[in-house]
Amino acid sequence: MASSENQPERQVAYIALGSNMGDRDRLLVQALNQLNDRPDIDVLRISGLYETDPVGYTDQPPFLNMAAALSTSLEPVELLRAMLGIEAELGRKRDIRWGPRTIDLDLLLYDDVRMDVQELTLPHPRMLERAFVLVPLRDVITQDHELFAQVDREARRALQDGGEGIALWNTINWHNASAPLES
Numbered sequence: 317m318a319s320s321e322n323q324p325e326r327q328v329a330y331i332a333l334g335s336n337m338g339d340r341d342r343l344l345v346q347a348l349n350q351l352n353d354r355p356d357i358d359v360l361r362i363s364g365l366y367e368t369d370p371v372g373y374t375d376q377p378p379f380l381n382m383a384a385a386l387s388t389s390l391e392p393v394e395l396l397r398a399m400l401g402i403e404a405e406l407g408r409k410r411d412i413r414w415g416p417r418t419i420d421l422d423l424l425l426y427d428d429v430r431m432d433v434q435e436l437t438l439p440h441p442r443m444l445e446r447a448f449v450l451v452p453l454r455d456v457i458t459q460d461h462e463l464f465a466q467v468d469r470e471a472r473r474a475l476q477d478g479g480e481g482i483a484l485w486n487t488i489n490w491h492n493a494s495a496p497l498e499s
């Protein structure tokens with residue numbers, strides 16, 4: 317869709333970043349700079365940096381994790397491909413599932429788009445199970461009430477589907493000393 321000035325409309329997207337190989341904080345900054353250097357992506361806000369124990373495949377070094385809010389004129393799959401291109405440039409190799417990586421970029425949310433194609437599922441299907449995603453994400457969405465409500469709705473939906481999303485989400489909000497959401 318084009319705006320009145322014929323510029324492509326921009327949407328807000330939220331991404332998670334992780335690194336547990338090499339110069340981790342430098343790699344995260346490089347990934348953010350490479351995103352922001354593109355004319356079709358602006359980095360709007362970034363979370364703090366969190367050092368986290370590995371989840372899933374545990375025999376690997378600790379991660380640095382963070383999250384960022386972007387504005388972009390790219391469609392969701394185009395944005396994912398831009399992210400995968402930056403992973404490749406920064407030396408990401410894919411061997412062990414959930415194994416060590418120089419840089420991992422996951423697309424968590426793209427506006428309120430829900431989609432499930434082979435290349436891309438939105439919202440990210442495992443985001444609500446992962447404190448290493450939700451805690452940094454909370455940093456960048458706390459001021460955004462609409463988005464906060466969107467993640468809350470996703471957590472409730474996950475609970476209905478038998479997941480434990482809302483328990484983790486409530487715990488995180490509790491630990492951050494704000495009122496937990498009603499279940």
Ligand SMILES: Nc1ncnc2c1ncn2[C@@H]1O[C@H](COP(=O)(O)OP(=O)(O)OP(=O)(O)O)[C@@H](O)[C@H]1O
Nearest residue numbers: 413414420421422423424435436437438439440442
């Ligand atoms: N929301 C999404 N964000 C990022 N990749 C996605 C998403 N949905 C589907 N994918 C697909 O998943 C593929 C594998 O991604 P990746 O190697 O980063 O997985 P992983 O980080 O090892 O595990 P996880 O998907 O559990 O985070 C990507 O090539 C991409 O096509």
Ligand SMILES: Nc1nc2c(c(=O)[nH]1)N=C(CO)CN2
Nearest residue numbers: 334368369370371379414448
């Ligand atoms: N702590 C932590 N653990 C992980 C991470 C990550 O970014 N942080 N990424 C994984 C693959 O998506 C698997 N395990």
